[in-house]
Amino acid sequence: MTAKRLENIKEYYFSQKLREIEQLNKQGKNIINLGIGSPDLPPHPDVVKVLFEEGQKPDVHGxxxxxxxxxxxxxIADWYQKWYGVVLDFNTEVLPLMGSKEGIMHICMTYLNEGDQVLVPNPGYPTYASNVSLTGATMVAYNLTAAGNWYPDFASIEQQDLSKVKLMFVNYPQMPTGQAGSEDLFRQIVAFAQKHHILIIHDNPYSFILNDKPLSIMSISGAKEVVIELNSLSKSHNMAGWRVGMLIAKEERINEILRFKSTMDSGMFLPLQLAAAKALSLGADWHESVNKVYRAxxxxxxxxxxxLDCSYSKDQIGMFMWAKIPALYKNGYALADDILYNAGVFITPGSIFGSEGDGYIRISLCGSIERFDEAIKRIKNR
Known part of the structure; x- marks a missing residue:
């Protein structure tokens, strides 16, 4: 019998759907997967070279x-200063992670108790809500809408009783909508946190993809007092499977989170860390080479x-396209299933990201031009 904490946790949608796709492939369907944001491009060869060379040394395996x-x-600190204009003390304000996803769990387990509340975006990354639920705290959704530019409506949020709210998750560039952040938005978020004594968790893995102006909320005055930022090399450096992320916060927060993290792992493989450091030293030409592929x-x-007769904004950034479905379909699930079963192409229904995503779909840019051409051909001929 499973623990009570799992009662409200459903299997991750993609985990379930990938099993279904596997069965369809065994039937000879050859499904084209355009649903998951796992970069199919390799890291820079110099990064792989560092991993290989350092891994040969006898004293790096402990x-x-x-x-x-x-x-x-x-x-990491040098990278933040170069690209975001944020000055960090690398000894006290930076914590490497085995992927930023683990950081979400570390933060929830460090700060949340049963009875606490957490503001979570709708639509938003499902892992926020599931991690909150695992702690016994309560998720309180705040709606993001196209009419509101996919930004939080702070006036509406402040009409609620916020006395039990301890954390608020935000994510810009936003996933799944592709909405860019802005300095003005980040100032509003910081001011909201200061006013209501809420700790902001800003998840920032998409700031380099199809975006000429990477931003960090930590560049806003006063942010370090009320914000923890998560970042990652998964998307920006094509290193999703390497599991290298980071947590940026003031020293007090780093030490608090370390109390939990230190019970969960025994440190990251050193050659992996040194290769990640090499990746972070890459220049603008690297990011341009990646974005040239994504633009095509x-x-x-x-x-x-x-x-598909969907409507969409061309101002989106990140490695997905978010699109409103035509009235022909009841919701994103209906469109996604039509395409999967009749064209052999998997795309993500917006509904998995929350009720505000019901009328949308999301398509990943992680696939070759040839795969997209084949997907287009199949959808035309379905």
Whole structure:
């Protein structure tokens, strides 16, 4: 019998759907998966070279510091200053993670008790809500809408009783909607947190994808007092499977989270950390090379969405396209299932991200031009 904490946790949608796709493939369907944001491009070859060379050394295979290598922490701090204009003390304000997803759990387990409340975006990354639920705290959704530019409506949120709210998750560039953040929005978020004594968790893994102006909320005056920022090399450096992320916060927060994190792992493989440091040293030419590929793919997704008679904004950033479905379909599930079973193409229904995503779908840019061409052909001929 499973623990009570799992009663409100459903299996991750993609885990369930991938099993179904596997069965369809065994039947010879050859499904084209355009649903998941797992970069199919490789990291820079110099990054792989560092991993290989460091992995040959005999003295790098033991347990590592819970706080991460100072080489990686320094690289993260330098990266934040170079790209975001944020000055960090790499000894006290940077904590490497085995992917930012684990950071979400570390934060929830560090700060939440049963009876606490957490503001979670709708639509938003499902892991926020599931991790909150695991702690016994209560998720309180705040709605994001196209009419509101997919930004929080602070006036509406403040009409609620916020006395039990301890954390608020925000995520810009926003997933799944592709909405960019702005300095003005980040100032509003920081001011809201200061006013209501709420700790903001800003999840920031998409700031380099199809975006000329990467932003960190930590660049806003006063942010360090009320914000923890999560970041990752998964999307920006094509290293999703390497599981390298980071947590940025003031020293007090880092030490609090370390109390929990240190019970969960025994440090990250040192050659992996040194390779990640190399990745963070790459220049603008690296990001441009990645974005050149994504721009070409995005044009193909526009073509695919036009065939489906979906409406969408071309101002989106990140590695997905978010689109409103035509009235022909009841919701995103209906459109996604039609395409899966009649065209052999998997796309993500917006409904999995919350009720405000019911009328939308999301398509990943993680696929070759040839795959998109084949998907377009199948959808046309379904």
């Amino acid at each position: 347990y590592q510091s819970y706080k991460g290598s100072p080489v990686l922490r320094k690289a 793919r995005r044009k193909k997704v526009y073509e695919l969405l036009d065939i």
